[in-house]
Amino acid sequence: xxxxxxxxxNRGEIAVRIMEACHDLGHDFVAxxxxxxQASGHVETARTLxxxxxxxxxxxxxxxxxxxxxxxxxxxxxxxxGYGFFSENYRFARRVVQRQRPMIFIGPSWxxxxxxxDKINTKRLARSLNVPTxxxxxxxxxxxxxxxxxxxxxxxxQEAQGISCPVVLVKASAGGxxxxxxxxxxxxxxxxxxxxxxxxSMRQFNDEGVLIEQRVFDFNHLEVQIVSERSGQRHVTFxxxxxxxxxxxxxxxxxTAPGFYPDGITYSFDAQKVLDDITDYSLRMAEAIKYDSVxxxxxxxxxxxxxxxxxxNTRIQVENGVSAAIARIHGKDGVNLLREQIRxxxxxxxxxxxxxxxxxxxxxxxxxxxxxxxNRFQPWVGQIDTFQWKSAPWLxxxxxxxxxxxxxxxxxxxxxxxxAIVWGADLEEAKARGMVALDGVDLQGNDTxxxxxxxxLDFLRTNNKGLLEF
Numbered sequence: 001x002x003x004x005x006x007x008x009x010n011r012g013e014i015a016v017r018i019m020e021a022c023h024d025l026g027h028d029f030v031a032x033x034x035x036x037x038q039a040s041g042h043v044e045t046a047r048t049l050x051x052x053x054x055x056x057x058x059x060x061x062x063x064x065x066x067x068x069x070x071x072x073x074x075x076x077x078x079x080x081x082g083y084g085f086f087s088e089n090y091r092f093a094r095r096v097v098q099r100q101r102p103m104i105f106i107g108p109s110w111x112x113x114x115x116x117x118d119k120i121n122t123k124r125l126a127r128s129l130n131v132p133t134x135x136x137x138x139x140x141x142x143x144x145x146x147x148x149x150x151x152x153x154x155x156x157x158q159e160a161q162g163i164s165c166p167v168v169l170v171k172a173s174a175g176g177x178x179x180x181x182x183x184x185x186x187x188x189x190x191x192x193x194x195x196x197x198x199x200x201s202m203r204q205f206n207d208e209g210v211l212i213e214q215r216v217f218d219f220n221h222l223e224v225q226i227v228s229e230r231s232g233q234r235h236v237t238f239x240x241x242x243x244x245x246x247x248x249x250x251x252x253x254x255x256t257a258p259g260f261y262p263d264g265i266t267y268s269f270d271a272q273k274v275l276d277d278i279t280d281y282s283l284r285m286a287e288a289i290k291y292d293s294v295x296x297x298x299x300x301x302x303x304x305x306x307x308x309x310x311x312x313n314t315r316i317q318v319e320n321g322v323s324a325a326i327a328r329i330h331g332k333d334g335v336n337l338l339r340e341q342i343r344x345x346x347x348x349x350x351x352x353x354x355x356x357x358x359x360x361x362x363x364x365x366x367x368x369x370x371x372x373x374x375n376r377f378q379p380w381v382g383q384i385d386t387f388q389w390k391s392a393p394w395l396x397x398x399x400x401x402x403x404x405x406x407x408x409x410x411x412x413x414x415x416x417x418x419x420a421i422v423w424g425a426d427l428e429e430a431k432a433r434g435m436v437a438l439d440g441v442d443l444q445g446n447d448t449x450x451x452x453x454x455x456x457l458d459f460l461r462t463n464n465k466g467l468l469e470f
């Protein structure tokens with residue numbers, strides 16, 4: 001493999017992990033940071049691993065022009081977007097590879113991001129391959145009678161599932177970020193809400209199209225980790241994970257791999273079959289679209305064990321490490337999916353097949369966040385004076401928070417502090433070690449009013465008890 005210089009277009013914990021992966025692979029890198037992030041550990045790590053001049057200050061992580069200016073000044077040959085920001089922006093990915101001085105985009109090809117980033121297109125692709133999707137329309141609906149027929153079928157489906165309080169979602173097809181969406185509890189109110197969302201969509205997006213979808217409340221959220229060679233011809237899975245412990249806003253807080261634990265928990269359905277099915281379905285889609293990077297297929301599983309594809313995330317995800325922790329290649333541990341993503345994107349052959357990948361034990365990832373879980377999980381803002389933890393061979397802590405000095409949490413970004421990943425030979429050992437890890441965290445600080453730091457550590461401890469139960 002040729003030596004590259006990778007521009008890391010991100011911040012915080014993921015930037016640190018990309019730097020470490022580049023360093024392990026023997027590639028140079030440059031990092032970016034904003035004024036608000038100048039005290040972040042990712043800046044210190046950049047200078048420690050890459051030299052004093054490898055960190056460039058920019059005004060915004062969302063300014064593509066600045067990102068490219070740094071890339072040209074540093075003569076970077078590749079860009080890694082991390083997660084968030086430009087990671088699933090196909091226009092940015094296309095610009096990376098098509099500009100006058102092209103670079104490598106460390107992620108899927110831009111047209112793959114485009115096609116799978118369109119939820120309607122993803123649903124159509126899935127259905128063409130007989131992959132189950134969340135019931136509902138796979139295109140924008142403009143006809144009121146057709147919309148009513150779809151809604152009636154969805155209410156009938158929920159009744160068959162034994163759901164006592166069925167709900168159907170009505171969504172503006174051109175919307176996003178929660179805009180133009182409402183819940184319908186019965187057919188008596190459907191027409192009124194449909195018309196209101198249709199009119200809203202026309203005003204806001206100049207498009208009357210509306211999606212009618214199933215609203216599933218009681219479900220488990222599972223993911224399948226896919227890794228594909230750059231050619232789009234070879235695909236493997238690094239297993240499943242369960243991300244059902246979430247905040248009220250559906251933001252993940254604990255992830256566990258594998259996604260279910262039939263060896264130690266009794267389910268009302270064939271849990272192993274569900275895991276096998278969603279893995280096969282995900283690989284089927286990856287092969288059909290010629291996926292060519294690391295990606296995640298997200299699923300919901302109903303209490304009856306019915307899986308439905310939710311979406312595809314065309315990027316490395318926060319929780320990649322929990323899948324890597326239980327994976328072995330050629331029987332060896334130390335799998336690093338960021339390393340795999342980078343080396344495959346830069347042209348390395350995969351070097352293994354599915355039969356060379358095995359899984360051992362159970363891993364749990366805890367997202368340690370400065371937030372007030374008693375007040376709708378509102379972000380806590382203030383200064384961290386102490387952040388330490390007790391090291392253990394089965395614990396990995398990823399963080400950008402300095403441990404040798406005070407750290408002011410920037411209000412401009414999310415208050416994620418660290419990812420604690422533990423491994424155990426089985427679920428009970430992993431949970432027990434998780435409690436030891438959480439209890440070993442010393443996290444102290446104060447806000448401007450002198451009030452003590454608030455974190456989600458107690459929430460993580462409470463929800464550690466019933467992991468993978470359904």
